Amino acid sequence: MEGPNLQHRALLDTLVLTEKGARLKLLEPDTQTTLLLTVSPCKTDTVRILIDELQPIKARYRVPDVRTEEPQVEHLRVERRSEDSVTLSWSSGRHQVRVWRFPFRLEILSEDKAMVTFNSKGRLWLETLQGPPGATSHGSELQEDHTGGLWKETFRQFVDIKANGPSSIGSDLCLHGFSHVYGLPEHADGLQLRDTRDGEPYRLYNLDVFAYDLSSRLGLYGSVPLLLAHKPDRTLGVFWLNASETFVNVHYSTSDHQDGRTPPVKRRRVEPQTDVHWLSESGVIDCVVLLGPSPQQLFTQYAQLTGYQALPPLFALGYHQCRWNYADEDDVKAVDAGFDRHDIPYDVIWLDIEHTDGKRYFTWDSALFPEPAGLQLHLEKKKRKLVVISDPHIKVDPDWLLYCEARDGQHFVKNRQGQIYQGSCWPGESSYLDFTSSDTRAWYSRCFGLDKYKGSTPSLFVWNDMNEPSVFDGPEQTMPKDAVHYGGWEHRELHNLYGFYQHMATVEGLITRSGGVERPFVLSRSFFAGSQRFGAIWTGDNVASWEYLRISIPMLLSLSVAGIAFCGADVGGFVQDPEPELLVRWYQAGALQPFFRGHSAKETKRREPWLFGEDVTAAIRTVIQQRYCLLPYWYTVFHQAHTSGLPPLRPLWVEFPREQSTLTVDNQYMIGGALLACPVTEAGVQEVKVLIPGSGEVWYDVHSAKAYNGGRTLSLPVTLDTVPVFQRGGSVVCRSAECGSCTADLQQLPLSITVALDSQEAADGECYLDDGHSFRYRDNKAFCLRRFTLLSGRLLCR
Template sequence: MEAESSPVISVVPDDEQNQKFKKSKNVAFYRRQIQGPNKQHRALLDTMVLTERGARFELLETDSQSRLLLSVWPCKNDTVRILIDELQPIKARYRVPDVITEEPQREQLRVERQSKDSVTLTWSSGRHRVRVWRSPFRLEILCEDEVTVTFNSKGKLWFETLRDPTRATSQGSKLQEEHTSLLWKETFRQFVDIKANGPSSVGLDLCFHGFSHVYGLPEHADGLQLRDTRDGEPYRLYNLDVFAYELYSRLGLYGSVPLLVAHKPDTTLGVFCLNASETFVNVHYSPSEHQDDQTPPVKRRRTQPQTDVHWLSESGVIDCAVLLGPDPQQLFSQYAQLTGYQALPPLFSLGYHQCRWNYIDEADVKAVDAGFDRHDIPYDVIWLDIEHTDGKRYFTWDPALFPEPANLQRHLEEKKRKLVVISDPHIKVDPDWSLYCEARDGGHFVKQREGQIYQGSCWPGESSYLDFSSPDTRAWYSRCFHLDKYKGSTPSLFVWNDMNEPSVFGGPEQTMPKDVVHYGGWEHRELHNLYGFYQHMATAEGLITRSGGSERPFVLSRSFFAGSQRFGAVWTGDNVASWEYLKISIPMLLSLSVAGVAFCGADVGGFFRDPEPELLVRWYQAAALQPFFRGHSANMTKRREPWLFGEEVTAAIRTVIQQRYSLLPYWYTLFHQAHTCGLPPLRPLWVEFQREQSTFTVDHQYMIGGALLACPVTERGVEEVRVLLPGSGEVWYDVHSAKAYKGGGTLSLPVTLDTVPVFQRGGSVVCRAAGSCSCAADVQQLPLSITVALNSQGAADGELYLDDGHSFSYRDRKAFCHRRFNMLSGRLLCRPAGEEGMFECDTVVQSVSVLGVKRKPSSVVVHVSEAKDTSAAFQYVDTCCVLTVSNLNLRVTMDWEIHITG
């Protein structure tokens, strides 16, 4: 949440937001790069050095004669890393640490072809090549002799070298001195930013040949496909606290992931530019003339699309990883190998969360908890916002409102439910508070340029801000979550990091000044976008060490960066109760998913203002089909528990929450895939239908894994929606009616308030929990119902992943169960999905429904290994071609088969 320093919030008008936050024209380094002439660079090919770590070249900037060092190295997972730094800087430039989890094994480069104008390098796979051109410098990445990506195609390489401040104005005219001083100081509104190292921005441009669709670069309140920026502002990556953010805007919001994904029917590529300073990205779509040297001269030129992308960052180095795919699944894996896989969440965190700023006291929390039971609505977590603390001091409890917090948690834990509390990065300046004194005396706060502790205003009033970039500070902060340190906490308490962009009331753009100083002497400008990432890291580590390393944490963070997926979940921040915000939440979550942040969601119903009942129902329906599922609202809104809007609304919300819980086995399996393969549970249609251009711009519907297609209703009062069912030759089954539809076209579907358009893809198998529950822990005790949706060949397959749902035993002791279901020629097989994994559980398959069975079978026989075959009872509904085999009681950990004959 964001406000001035008062708990009274009002929506910030667009014109006021425009004044509070910068446009690109207000940013000096952006103006210099856009308005200045292109700097000409030449690759000095005779300086090339080949080692086992790649190739190195010197680059010469022709006007200034400054020299840069270009390093290029390919990796065995089909990625190419490009790094440019000063050859001999006066001091080290900032290189982002802690985001790259492990360097993929490098390939050995060799020279394939060399001339005075270029050198072509290749490596063992032989499929890809790198070609470096001398003058003007450019670097091409080729696939099968076709140029796919060109680095510096437009000559926009820009690298402002660091300068000694004592010599910056020692020579030259007064006019030159005044100009130089402006470069070392920048003013926005009343704020003055002093640059300790002078101008230090970097820029690069890339051309994606043959591509006309690019995605990624979250977080923006915009569509899934990135728009051409010639019609307005560039995409900005700068983490900001923007309350009630403007829609269809390229202003940076709470988090930044500098990953751009380009897709065309036969190829998916990505570029990850590792830079944590303020960054702008321009996207230009255009046709180009492509030259193919393998064709006769008369046919040499042909027109094809291309996308040019220009990155501009305030500081740091140029560090790019080009992810060569060539399909979306491989690209997601390549990116996860670089920045880490999505953490496997504890099962309870995939259930429904109930939050409000603020539940008043312990009695209020217990009453809301009881309300879910009374109305037969399952949920798993109730949340407390800032008012639960003693005077906005984190790690404390208001003694009057929450006098027995441990007992409250035990009350919830008896029902297998959890409590989440907020912990922000600002610490109240209070010399009488021991935690503040510890942080101050331990040197854990960010400092001003002159060396004193930086102070800004946030919820507690005057506050100091923890320097999470310091390993010592992160370790200290992590210890604050230990049970003996955090009085009133128990193992069932989990954490929410808010305001960690960081938000500073009254600060420049409502955040921290860029010239404050962090660990290692680095200015905030170098690592601004990492601030929330580091708090998220420290919090997750704190919860892990609290348990002695045995239990998985759950931490929600508003601010994030590449790699934040390793620590938990994120959400889209302070949205508004309107149909437009419901609609924009879908492409926002798809953009996060494409960029590796798979555990994401949006506040159900809108954080600010009061939703009308229809909007609330539609938002629950959409959010129940998204990864992180939380209802949340501001303290000046009307109470919004699901049973406060009349029985019709309560029944509709109850239904979709119950359906969410029935699908938890499927969601958990999808998160296992994200954790091991990098595949996001939420997927744009083009991820599954890579060659169908009709899917490339669709962002109002999506795939949940590879099996389910969802098209939430996001408009008021509609009686019909149009759903694209992709895939000519595909079969799609309405999950509610089991009616089959052919793919390759658009379906007009009548809807009522109870309708949630979801279709199961032919050829898939989905496992659901069968029966009622009050929370996720109950789901683990329920039998399974399997839905087999046959494709046009009568085949289907799917997976199920199970473990204890909360510990690291799946990792440390391989205590998990991973099963695969295959249906072919009337035989459904349950077999191990891999060689690893041993998990004893009593989960059984109670029933199997097969969709698309053309005629009633004569018999259904069940075969269990080392047991006698038995006949099974079944029902066949010919109006929708559904066969249901019931009363099976087959243990999911055993091998078995179901034979359908006749």
Template sequence: MAEASQPIVSVIPDDEGKEKFKKSDHVAFYRRQMEGPNFQHRALLDTMVLTEKGARFKLLEPDTQTTLLLSVSPCKNDTVRILIDELQPIKARYRVPDVITEEPHVEQLRVERQSKDSVTLSWSSGRHQVCVWHFPFRLEILCEDKAMVTFNAKGKLWLEALQDPPGATSRGSELQEDHTSVLWKETFRQFVDIQANGPSSIGADLCLHGFSHVYGLPEHADGLQLRDTRDGEPYRLYNLDVFAYDLYSRLGLYGSVPLLVAHKPDRTLGVFWLNASETFVNVHYSPSDHQDGQTPPVKRRRVEPQTDVHWLSESGVIDCVVLLGPSPQQLFTQYAQLTGYQALPPLFALGYHQCRWNYDDEADVKAVDAGFDRHGIPYDVIWLDIEHTDGKRYFTWDSALFPEPAGLQRHLEKKKRKLVVISDPHIKVDPDWLLYCEARDGRHFVKNRQGQIYQGSCWPGESSYLDFSSSDTRAWYSRCFGLDKYKGSTPSLFVWNDMNEPSVFDGPEQTMPKDAVHYGGWEHRELHNLYGFYQHMATVEGLITRSGGLERPFVLSRSFFAGSQRLGAIWTGDNVASWEYLRISIPMLLSLSVAGIVFCGADVGGFVQDPEPELLVRWYQAGALQPFFRGHSAKETKRREPWLFGEEVTAAIRTVIQQRYCLLPYWYTVFHQAHTSGLPPLRPLWVEFPREQSTLTVDNQYMIGGALLACPVTEAGVEEVKVLMPGSGEVWYDVHSAKAYNGGRTLSLPVTLDTVPVFQRGGSVVCRSAGSGSCTAELQQLPLSITVALNSQEAADGELYLDDGHSFSYRDNKAFCLRRFTMLSGRLLCRPASEGGGGGGAFDCVTVVQSVTVLGVKSKPFTVVVHVSGAKDTCAAFEYMETCCMLTVNNLKLRVVMDWEIQIG
């Protein structure tokens, strides 16, 4: 949440007319690089050294006589890491820790050819090559002799060497008044940033050959495809608390993932820029009518498209990983191998969450909980915002409003529901509060540049900020979640990390000053974008430790970085109750998903302002088809529990939430795929249809897994929507009417307020629950309904993943069930999806399949015979609807863990 007093704009001028948030022309290092010279680095090829970690070269910039060290490391998973640092810095430059999960296995390089001008190295049996040119220095990555990426194609390599500040005698000293150069001292509004090491920025450009569509770089309230930045601001990656953010803006929001994904029909490629300081990215598409500011000639020969990407960061080293794909699926796996796979969430976290700033007291929480049961609407989690605490002191409760918090949690737990409470990174400055004293005495707070504990303003008033970059601080914070320390908590309490950009109400750009100092003497500027990631990490570890390492945690974080996917969920922050914000939520979530942050959602209904009933219904319909599904609203808004808008609205919301619960077996399965392969549950159309040009710019519809196509209605008062049905030769089935449509066309679909356009892909199998229950715990006891959608070859296949839904037994004891359903020649088989996935061992799976529906059966069969391994064949009763070619077999009671088959004849 943001300051309650803020108006609903994201750039707030002060009394002098200055903007609250910076644009690129406010940032000195960006101006220096964009206006400065293009340095002409030379690769000293005679310094090449081949090691087991790749190749090393010295780079020389003749004008400044700066010598850099270049390392090139090709890895076995078809990625290439490019690392550039000063050869002999006066002190170590910051290298981002904890994001890359393990160092990749490096391939052995060999020299293919060498001259005085260049050297070509190869690996992977010569399939991949890297060519390094002497002057001007550039590095080209080739796949099967075709150039994919050129590093330093435009000569924008930039690295400002660290310096000792003139006139300063120690780390904490102020610069003398006669040294006020912007290189050492930068002012924005009333804030002064003293740069301890002077200018230290880095930059580099990469040319992506043959690509004219790039994606990623979340988080921005913008379209899925990145725009050419020559017509405005670059994309900024700098985590900030931006209340009611501007739409179609490239300025920074709450989180950052410096991953750019390029796609063309025969190749998907990624560039990961591992840097946690303030970063800008310029994207230039070519050929372009305004390239280099030139007016194009009337006729121009056909030029292969390319995209030039220029990265600029305030500090650190150049650490760039190129992911070579070639398919979207392979790229997602490569990135997950690098930064971690999506954590498998507990099943309840995929249900519906009800939140408000703030539910008033225990009676209010119980009344809302009862309201869901009274109106037959399933939900799993109710949330408490900051007002539940004692004076904004986290890990406490307001004793007047929540006198028996453990009793409240037990009340919810009897219904198998959970409570989530907020825990922000700022700690109220209160010498009479034990937790503050522990943090102060344990040296767990960030310091200012003078070496004193940094203080800033946030919800409690004067606050200090925990230094989560320290492993000792993270360990201490994790212990705070122990049941013995967090009084009033129980094992069914889970956590929400908010304001962790970090938000500082009286700080520059409402965040922490860059010259604040973290553990190890590192300035905040070096690791700003990691701050929320580290709090998220500490909170997750706290909940795991609380359970003795047995239970999966659930932690939602507003701020995030690359690697946050292995910790939990995020959401898109303080949005507004308007149709425009509903529409933008879809490309925002797709951009996050492409960049590995796949457990994501947007506040249903909009955080601020009051949605009209139609907008609220449409937002629930969209939210139910997205990974993290939470209704949330600010305290100034009217109450908006689903039953407060009349029976028509209540019924519409009830229907989509029930449909979400019925679909949870499928959602859980696609999250298992994300956890094991890196494939996002939410996928842009081009991920599933990579060769189709028509899919490349679509960001109002998407795939859920590989089987379902969703196109939420995001316009007011519409009676018809257009849906692209991709895939020439594909068949698509409306999940509500079972009507079949051919792919390779755009469908005009009539809609009412109850219509949610969702289609199942021919060739897929989707498992649903046969009912919704009141929460996910009840859902686990219900039988399954399987929908088989035949493709044009009358075949289909799909998977189902089941485990206990809450523990780590799936990982530690292989206690899970992974089954594959395959339909071919009128025969549906249920078999283990892989060795060890049959549901044996410690997981006692009693789930049964109650019914099977087959779509696309062109003529009524004579018999349906069920065969179960070790049992006698039986004939099953069935229904056939000729109008939609749909066959339904009921009353089956087939155990999922058993091998069985159904023969349609």
């Protein structure tokens, strides 16, 4: 995984300054391979490093559609030049880039001190594409002719044939002064990334992993190749834009630095550093360094690069009730009535694959769901919604019109022989829609039209599952890497983008269905950088155990700092049956997380909240009602995510960047800037420890209003009803005065405002409101944003 050390030489005399940045050639002396390096400092305080073959035999894959727009490049000038290096600067004057000739390395400097060194250990690596011997064309028709040597790889019974030979890329970066790094979701692991010298690297490869292992660096359902490094005075990010299988090694260490200002005896000082090595199967090196310097600025820089979190419709922040599967229309109506009977608010009930006619998506089992539109109308009268599943595999059925449309419209992925690729999934033999094609996405979007999707109504929303893609009889239960997509690109190039594109197409379908008026809601299991623009994701097939409840918190924090803010974990665990105490604790945790859904497999016992006795029902009722009362605050922090990139769920170090004690905490978190939550995740405990950060700050228990001074760890007694939540002194939090039966009721209910005074007896906060469902907030500026300030005993609202 570490790769060879190749001493590339930067040909400084080829340096050209263009509107897109600085360009120069790199030469690898042993192979005489020439690469083209482009360095582009941008006005968003980011620096893009792009490396490609100078003259490839065909274009290498560059990830499209993830960047929302090309950032404006700064005008570069040569600051200093010597025989060994050239230093470039730009108008802002805060940072510089220095390129060293031999061995080639690139430094990003602040005040003439290196913050990041690209290729610090000489691990820059780019395997050049090869053409078949004697061939005049490099198209996919030649793939089957060359299966020897490195061009053929065998995994168990699967054979992977590389059309143009091995094409891996990689490089290393040294992050100077940093000893804590985060990000790289999705892994069932802690928030801070571990040193990989004691085991496997972190793998980014989207896979369907049922009941995944804990404390694992193997890839799960989605991936975001964003790494964040933090120290008290700076937060940095490294975004490695590549959608092929990727491995990341992280090494923490210290380095000696000479300081000319100190006497010779004391010249050497030790500074921490983190070395990060990226290695991807294919593509180009496209690396963006985000310079912060604060966590908030870094989140904004990343959102400017890949898009801001979509503002969800208000109902999507309510409670969702799901099961594989609710049996029929009567079952759905009975569960719906059960929530009313037990005075538990909820907004959405979900149907899994069994609602369809033989696992054919966009259909209904006519025996079980004879009147689907009537069922939706029944729910809509109570202002509630229905969500149904829509997976990317299409049952091979020549008598099914939708399959024939997809086949005849060339909407399926092909195998390397040019035939429609087939694999096994829920319906049996299936073909897989090629969402990388804009034509296929447009066709799929039209499938959600009310005229095409018979039995659907405007209150029907969508769940994309199995979209890694999951292929039961494929290598690692996914699609072969030599399958071929639109444009002739092999699946290996874009594997991690597959679910991203289905999510995109589904969202566009729901927006089009509404005439562009209504905000969609789509949950996706697979995701990539930029998926935050489309909606929500969840952590997949977890297990009903305390260990999975505990790991869900760092998993959601890792997703949040990597831009995927609308995230959650199946409450209660997808498989196995939770004991009542675990179920209550999971509801308490889920109610304090962005996406709040109870979900379970069909083999599990039914677990609607009223099936475990009145004590359990009362405890679950209480936390769901508290969630609904807090929805004005949740909606406000989602507005902040939508406009600034700040995630609703934040590790403590985001709000308290200078406090060392916060850097490794991942069992508690901030909701916005005002609330601190520490869900109970241990069985049978009577006391929990909570770090209250912020020396000199005041915190208030939201239930008792008792005040605590910050900068210490509290030991709090807890019962089954206790959920430690604190409001930060100096903040104002808006709640609903009542909970109602669903989010639609909140529009009619009065707000309550909780003012928590700081040590100066001041406080401020804001509340965002709109109609909760349309794009009028964006298109007509139809929203209300109120700022509350308490000064000298007077509460001002403006």
